[in-house]
């Protein structure tokens with residue numbers, strides 16, 4: 378199978394993150410795709426009734442999920458808030474838990490909120506030109522704290538897989554909300570031990 382993959386080039390715009398030739402199309406996630414993750418359920422409901430805004434888009438490739446292969450693409454996370462909580466990605470552990478990922482900031486700025494199954498939490502800012510290493514075992518969620526799209530390139534082991542269920546059930550331990558115009562990390566009141 379791997380032998381069938383020939384070298385190829387994809388033309389990601391280095392500011393917008395979009396594939397300029399349109400050779401591949403991004404996946405899209407709206408408020409309704411992850412409404413239960415937000416703290417302010419009333420704000421989420423209002424947004425869904427008012428156009429259900431696009432939170433983010435990201436590219437994935439149709440490559441064999443083999444441990445010798447890599448998966449890569451861009452994430453384009455729009456600015457905005459649900460209540461006081463910034464627009465964010467769903468977030469996930471990798472199914473093969475101990476598989477790492479690298480993100481590279483292209484434009485905009487925000488943070489990557491990460492946590493381990495044991496409860497260690499890290500929050501790292503990403504600006505254009507920053508390369509962020511997400512070690513294996515760390516769940517990762519991108520959060521846009523700015524007022525323009527946060528665009529990042531990512532690459533990870535192609536067979537890593539995505540465990541969304543753990544985050545969907547338990548939530549993240551921390552949330553990032555705006556207080557007096559600044560991002561503040563708080564305990565997630567909805568977080569539950571499994």
Ligand code: S6P
Nearest residue numbers: 435452466467468469478531533
């Ligand atoms: C995949 C990588 C990214 C995310 C993308 C969307 O391992 O971390 O491609 O898939 O940023 O986030 P999420 O949490 O909806 O997959």
Ligand code: ZN
Nearest residue numbers: 471478517533
């Ligand atoms: Zn990942």
